[in-house]
Amino acid sequence: MNRRHVIVGAGAAAAVLAVALPASAYWSGSALTPAATVSAATLQPPGVSTSVVDGDVTLSVTAPASGPAPTSYVVTVKETLVCTLTAPGPCVHAAGRAATVPYSVASRLGDHWKAAATVTAVTPPPAVTLAWAPDTGIPGDGKTSATAPDITVTAPAAVSDYTVDLFAEGAATPFATVAVPAAGTTATRTVTPAFSAGGTLDIVAVPMYSGVAGPQTALAIDVVTGASTLTALAVNPGVTGDRTIGAGDVVRLTFGRPLDPRTVCTTWAATSAAAQSKPVQVTFTDGGAAGITMSLAPAGASQPCVAPVVLGVLTADTNYLIGNKASVTFPGSTLSIDAARTVVTVTLGGTATGDTDKINTIGRRQPIDPASFAVTGSGPFDEVGTALTATTLTAPSTF
Ligand SMILES: [Ca+2]
Numbered sequence: 139m140n141r142r143h144v145i146v147g148a149g150a151a152a153a154v155l156a157v158a159l160p161a162s163a164y165w166s167g168s169a170l171t172p173a174a175t176v177s178a179a180t181l182q183p184p185g186v187s188t189s190v191v192d193g194d195v196t197l198s199v200t201a202p203a204s205g206p207a208p209t210s211y212v213v214t215v216k217e218t219l220v221c222t223l224t225a226p227g228p229c230v231h232a233a234g235r236a237a238t239v240p241y242s243v244a245s246r247l248g249d250h251w252k253a254a255a256t257v258t259a260v261t262p263p264p265a266v267t268l269a270w271a272p273d274t275g276i277p278g279d280g281k282t283s284a285t286a287p288d289i290t291v292t293a294p295a296a297v298s299d300y301t302v303d304l305f306a307e308g309a310a311t312p313f314a315t316v317a318v319p320a321a322g323t324t325a326t327r328t329v330t331p332a333f334s335a336g337g338t339l340d341i342v343a344v345p346m347y348s349g350v351a352g353p354q355t356a357l358a359i360d361v362v363t364g365a366s367t368l369t370a371l372a373v374n375p376g377v378t379g380d381r382t383i384g385a386g387d388v389v390r391l392t393f394g395r396p397l398d399p400r401t402v403c404t405t406w407a408a409t410s411a412a413a414q415s416k417p418v419q420v421t422f423t424d425g426g427a428a429g430i431t432m433s434l435a436p437a438g439a440s441q442p443c444v445a446p447v448v449l450g451v452l453t454a455d456t457n458y459l460i461g462n463k464a465s466v467t468f469p470g471s472t473l474s475i476d477a478a479r480t481v482v483t484v485t486l487g488g489t490a491t492g493d494t495d496k497i498n499t500i501g502r503r504q505p506i507d508p509a510s511f512a513v514t515g516s517g518p519f520d521e522v523g524t525a526l527t528a529t530t531l532t533a534p535s536t537f
C-alpha cells in the first residue's frame with residue numbers, strides 16, 4: 139500500500155513521532171471534482187518540531203511537503219487554542235512544569251483541515267541537587283559527627299518562582315520549604331531535631347512547579363554520635379611467646395569503630411579495599427618500675443609514615459629489659475591496619491639496635507606483669523573524626 143510518512147522532529151526533551159497517512163484515500167476521485175475541491179482534498183499536514191527551554195515549548199511549524207499551501211496553521215492543546223499562524227513559523231507556549239503536553243497542529247484551508255499528528259512535548263522539571271556539610275572525618279563517606287549538618291538545596295532559576303519541599307523520608311509533611319525565586323539559584327536550610335540521636339536519615343527534595351511535583355532527589359546522611367574506644371589488646375595472639383622481646387613479636391589492637399587511618403599514619407589512605415602497611419621502627423624503653431614502653435617512629439623505607447606515628451602507649455613488664463633507661467629499637471618493623479580499619483597490628487622486625495645487651499629472657503618461674511595499652515587524646519581518631527575514649531586495656535604480656 140502506498141503510504142506517506144511524516145516525521146515529526148522534536149527537541150531534546152520532546153517526543154519524536156512517525157505518523158503513517160494513507161495517501162490513496164485523499165486522491166480517490168479527485169480528477170472529476172472542481173479544482174477548489176481537489177485542492178482542499180489534497181491538503182497535507184504540516185511538519186512540526188518542538189523544543190523546550192525552561193518550561194516554554196516552541197513548536198516550529200513548516201509548510202506541507204506537497205499539496206496546496208494552507209491558509210493557516212492551528213495549534214491546540216486538548217482542543218484549547220494555543221496559536222493560529224497565517225504562515226509557517228514558531229508557536230511559543232508557556233507550558234510551565236507539566237510533565238507532558240499533547241499538542242495538535244493542523245493545516246487549514248477553508249473548512250478543510252488536516253492535523254500533523256499529536257506532538258507530545260515533555261517539559262523538563264528543575265534539576266534539584268542536595269548537599270550537606272560538615273562531612274567530618276573521612277570525606278565522602280556519607281558519615282559525619284555533626285548532629286546539625288547544613289542541608290543545601292541548589293535549584294536552577296526557572297521562568298517563574300517555584301518551591302522545593304524537603305521531607306524526612308516517610309514523613310507526610312515537609313520539614314522545610316525552600317522558595318526558589320526566578321532570579322535565584324540557591325537556598326540553604328539547617329536540620330537539627332531528627333539527627334540528635336544519631337543514625338541514618340534520608341532527605342527527599344521535591345520541586346513543586348505550578349502545582350506539579352517534579353522528580354525527587356534523595357540524600358542519605360549517617361550521623362555517628364558518641365566516641366569509640368579500644369576494645370581488645372593482644373600480644374602474640376595465638377602464639378606462645380619465648381619470653382623475650384624480638385623480631386616476629388606482634389602487638390594487636392582492636393577498635394570498636396573504624397578508624398581514620400590517616401590519624402595513625404599520615405601516608406595511609408583514608409579508605410582502602412585492602413589492608414595497608416608501612417615500615418616503622420619500634421623502640422622499647424625501660425622506665426624502671428613503671429615498665430617498658432613502646433613507641434613508633436617512621437622507618438627509612440619508601441613512602442614511610444610521616445612523624446608522628448600516632449598510637450597510644452603500650453607498657454609491658456620491666457624485666458624484658460635489664461637496667462633503667464635501657465632502650466632497644468627494631469628498625470625493620472611493620473605497622474598495618476586491616477581493610478575494615480578496626481585492627482592495627484605492630485610486628486617487630488629487623489636486627490635490634492641500641493642496648494641489645496639489655497634484652498632479657500624472663501625466667502620460666504618468674505611472673506610476668508601484664509601488658510597494658512592506653513589510648514591518648516592525641517589520636518587515633520575514628521572515621522568521623524571523633525577522639526577515642528581514653529581507656530586502658532590489659533592483656534598477658536607474652537612476648
Ligand atoms: Ca565523613
Ligand SMILES: [Ca+2]
Pocket residue numbers: 379380381382383384387536537
Ligand atoms: Ca618474643
